[in-house]
Amino acid sequence: MSLLEVDDLRTYFETRSGDVHAVAFYVFPNDSIIKVGSETYWGYWIKSGNKIVLAEKWAASEKLVKHEEMHALLQSPLHPQAYFNGPCGDLTYEGAQ
Numbered sequence: 001m002s003l004l005e006v007d008d009l010r011t012y013f014e015t016r017s018g019d020v021h022a023v024a025f026y027v028f029p030n031d032s033i034i035k036v037g038s039e040t041y042w043g044y045w046i047k048s049g050n051k052i053v054l055a056e057k058w059a060a061s062e063k064l065v066k067h068e069e070m071h072a073l074l075q076s077p078l079h080p081q082a083y084f085n086g087p088c089g090d091l092t093y094e095g096a097q
């Protein structure tokens with residue numbers, strides 16, 4: 001399966017924060033989930049290369065994009081309450097890593 005880079009998502013991202021413009025967005029086309037090992041996700045942040053992969057079905061979800069952006073900002077796969085349900089709003093997500 002090929003990865004398609006989504007330039008408009010990256011542009012959206014860059015306008016939100018100059019700190020994290022190095023993040024690259026990718027979309028899994030024609031799919032609603034991303035499989036990582038035995039787990040499935042709607043979106044997935046990859047520390048190596050600072051990449052965010054979104055299943056195409058959810059790629060337009062602002063909340064999911066922000067959720068994955070937060071991982072990139074924190075450089076962590078964890079979900080600290082102060083960041084994921086704090087001043088930035090409720091970014092908690094079932095099913096998203």
Ligand SMILES: [Zn+2]
Pocket residue numbers: 067071077078079096097
């Ligand atoms: Zn997450």
